[in-house]
Amino acid sequence: MNVAPPVAPSTVGPSHAEPSKGYEWKAVTLMALGMGLVGIDRFLIVPLMPVLMRDLHLDYQDLGHITGALALAWGLSALLTGNLSDRIGFKRVIVPAMVGFSLLAGLGGLATGVGSLIAIRALMGAAEGAFTPASIIATMDASPPGRHGRNVGIQQMMPALLGLGLTPILVTQLLKVMDWPWIFLLVAVPGLIVALLAQRVLRRPSPAEIAKHTVTHDTGRHSWYEVFRYRNVPLGIICMLCWLACQIVIAALFPNYLVDYLHLDMQQMGFVLSSLGFGGAIGALVLPALSDRIGRKPVMLLSAAGVFLSLWCFLRTGAAPIPLFACLMVAMGCLYSLITLTVGPVAAEAVPGQLMSTASGMIIGIGEVFGGGVAPAFAGYLAKHFGIEHAVTMPLWTIGIGAIAVMALKETAPARLRRKKGEDIAGLQRHT
Template sequence: MAPPSPAPAGSRERLDRGARITVALLFGAWLIDYVDRLVINLALPSIGKEFDLSRAEQGLAVSAFFLAYAACQIPGGMLADRFGARRVTCWALLIWSAFTALTGFAGSFAILLVVRFLFGAAEGIFPGASMKAISERTTPGQRMSANGVVQSANAVAAVVAPLAAAPLITHFGWRSAFFTVAGAGVFVYAAVRLWLPEPRVPDGGGRAPAGGGGARAVLRSPAMWGFAAMFFGYDIIVWGLNTWVPSYLNEERGVSLSSAGALAVVPAAAATASVIIGGRLADRLQGQQRRIVVPSMSVASVALVLMATASTTALFILWMTVAVAAASLSYMPVYAVPLRSLPPELAGAGAGLITFGGQCAGVIAPTAMGVLADRLGFGAAFGFLVLGAVLAGVVAVVTPQDSASFRRSLRLPDSGGTVAAVRPVESEKS
């Protein structure tokens, strides 16, 4: 009997109950993850005044987090492949919540840098584990749609963080915001530990290369590093804007911290919708990231230039919204081909490598923009972000566009465009 034909490109599979619970819990985990790291952007003006910091030094406080966060992406994915996505996700939630609280106790700039570095290490092991957890609990045809919903938590956090943290910082000081979000992280840890469903039990069949050999094939793949470079370009935009827009609005436009938080709702809401739409488009197109990334980053480039030269606050927010919405369409397509193609045994390493590329941008963008803002002004700093859009668009053209070509690039067995069946996964509960 001939093997069943793959689902049509335009079809979408419905998530079952376990997948829906997984999406809901990991949405909450990503929401806290992102709020935790965004709070410092809102607190930077207050921290800068207390410790007498230049903009470049304030940017360094953000980059210290990303230095460790980036370095731990690949090890975090491999830990998830070795010990299970549930365990690593729970470890990460608990440890990073502790370091979020410790940020509020920092008594000097040097201590702040150390705590933020360790906080970044704790959060760095989470993304690969999260994406592996979704890969184990979904089918390839629904994977990017599920990830798109989960990753939209990042954009939602960009709304929640200023609305929740700005009043705390204004009325109780910047330290209170870190204590509050650390407490919320503990609650999310408990929910994930108790209620994350078991992985799907596949129907049997072959097993793709796993363990050290399989992970080495992923990490040595030029194609995988291409996807990492694409995400680097995307995150230049994201972390540049997230770090410096609150300070820019406050210091250059005279907008209060609370009002700046309210203004951030508009671009964040646009980004939320774009991330979800981008995930669905990636599933519908079965990859083919250039068809999404190239046009979206072209629009983002133009909008970023107009934003950097905007004469009024209203125009700045308008063009920022267009830039963020356009760029966010590219988020899930960057991951689409690898996560549709890699077996779940290698999903942690693959997701960790791509995320590593993006978080390297978090190391570079905040400090580079801080230096540009000090020396040339915020117009030049925001203009720097166009480089990220150009890089993402160029790399989207030269990376594999579908599962078959991607698997050939890694010398994985061809499975007719679908992921090979996976061995049953034992319980990960700790």
């Protein structure tokens, strides 16, 4: 194993200084805004679908292809670019990716048919897939190890808050004053501004500085496949498959379950589903921050239990919108906690510094491609052949499998490790 040579003092510039609290908040804010814009760009098309179907002559199969192209490109890009970020630095990936997905989001307004829209959305997904793991590592780099969970949670709550929570409201209001192509063009502007600020603010840390954010403190160079030697990565992939399968099935089947099986009207269904964005944002903000204090595994097990019990209650609640809203809000909050911890601290803290983005990218990419692709197809088969009331129980199975994988994870929270080390020393002293 080659160890990276120490950086000579004369070559260390301001960008390699220990990050200050001011830098922490600037970097975390910019990465959170970046993820929020990713959420907006990804979910912007959902409330526009009826208009796009009318103007571009699309059918339901076209909508499935458009959605699938973005998810597939996102997953493959995260899978392939995570190691690139480790090799050339997260800043060199983040800024071009932000410029790319912002411009491509704007180009969506120039689409003339299904082919051009699929191509634009696929390229946008590739840029967003490159941005995501690199931005998570940039957030962790700006944060003291004791605030990894909180700050990655702040970042990861933004897609839920802006993408799922506020975008449908914003888009439907903008449609009253402008045509849909201008809405696509409008959302490109904030991304370009944030990219410019990120270019000015983000630092380029040394390998030794990156390694401080892991439990290995390993500054050596590693091949990408070595990431699988650290058990949190293969276990994290299993977890992410389960979490995304649960999330995608909820998004895909629960609207029809509410309308077709529980016979809610469209307004009641919309009210219940609004819990997805706001619940996800609250969960991503609160529970990962708690993991900084009591450990990653306890919070993940608590979150898995919360998802399971909430969905179990949801599926046993009749056509009562307020209880359904409450159950789904708790479930989505706990689910976003699981996703945040899996793609962030649990993966990145467990591997050498030069594999942090690789680990996160592997988990995001494989989870997106397979968890986001296979699960809804299987759930759709169940709904078609056995009834939607049976298909919507699938998230309970996936959460149960994921909880088993969580039990085998290696704890990485610095506070929990320090307490365990202190307990071990105290126990040894008592025996001697």
